[in-house]
Amino acid sequence: MLTDSQRERIVVVLVSPRNPLNIGAVARAMANFGFSRLSVVAPYEPHWREARSAVGAPQLLANAHQAASLSEAVRDCTLVMGTGTLTHRKAEQPVVRLNELASMVDRELHSGGQIAVVFGPEKHGLTREDLSYCHVLVEIPTDAQQPSMNLGQAAAVCLYEMATRGGTSIAGSGTAEDRIDAAAKVSNSPKQAPTSGNLDILAGLIEEVMVAAEYSPRMMQEANRHDLRLILRRMDLNAVDSRRALGLFRRILRRLHIPKS
Known part of the structure; x- marks a missing residue:
């Protein structure tokens, strides 16, 4: 037990x-x-x-x-x-x-x-x-x-x-x-899985990148948000991977916000 x-x-x-x-x-x-x-x-x-x-x-x-x-x-x-x-x-x-x-x-x-x-x-x-x-x-x-x-x-x-x-x-x-x-999202890796809250933070950041890149019409944002939550939970990320992904998308978002000359 x-x-x-x-x-x-x-x-x-x-x-x-x-x-x-x-x-x-x-x-x-x-x-x-x-x-x-x-x-x-x-x-x-x-x-x-x-x-x-x-x-x-x-x-x-x-x-x-x-x-x-x-x-x-x-x-x-x-x-x-x-x-x-x-x-x-x-x-x-x-x-x-x-x-x-x-x-x-x-x-x-x-x-x-x-x-x-x-x-x-x-x-x-x-x-x-x-x-x-x-x-x-x-x-x-x-x-x-x-x-x-x-x-x-x-x-x-x-x-x-x-x-x-x-x-x-x-x-x-x-x-x-x-x-x-x-x-299961748990593997034999000793690295702990990210929390649900951390995955939501990552999903929110990816959504910001998608909006900045004009990935899809505004009317699709809710559906994209739903799909992002599902995808991230199916990807079997560990905590280290999720932090690296955060850094990656933050860099992309910063570049997207740089004014075009």
């Missing part, structure tokens, strides 16, 4: 939850499996207050961090894992099966990283925009006749997989390991 210190490097993120009962169910599942870090993104304020003040609510609800955006909630994480079903969506990032989740977590913890596990709103789950901040999508398999899963149940399933099947040797081979190697 994961140790206490390992679980402290994993944060559960709820995006815009509305039902206080579901928020409470997630908190109980976290307490069941020894997780204590909870971040809530733009919750529906009346229901969030109700969940936090409920009699018997776990202490972790009182200590939960409230973030204005998903970008803010995961900025210190080196691996961001979105969750959901593929029944009504085509994934734009690598897909990890639920039974491969523990191995991926082991690899990231072994490299010294911080992990976020992200769950979407009860009604529709994570949006395409939300998932652009995620390195991978963890697929929770469900029956086609009932593809959606209750928020508390989805959290419990994922936390169980990480807590009880994690902490094993990261060595291994076979099809599952091959899929993880292809999907």
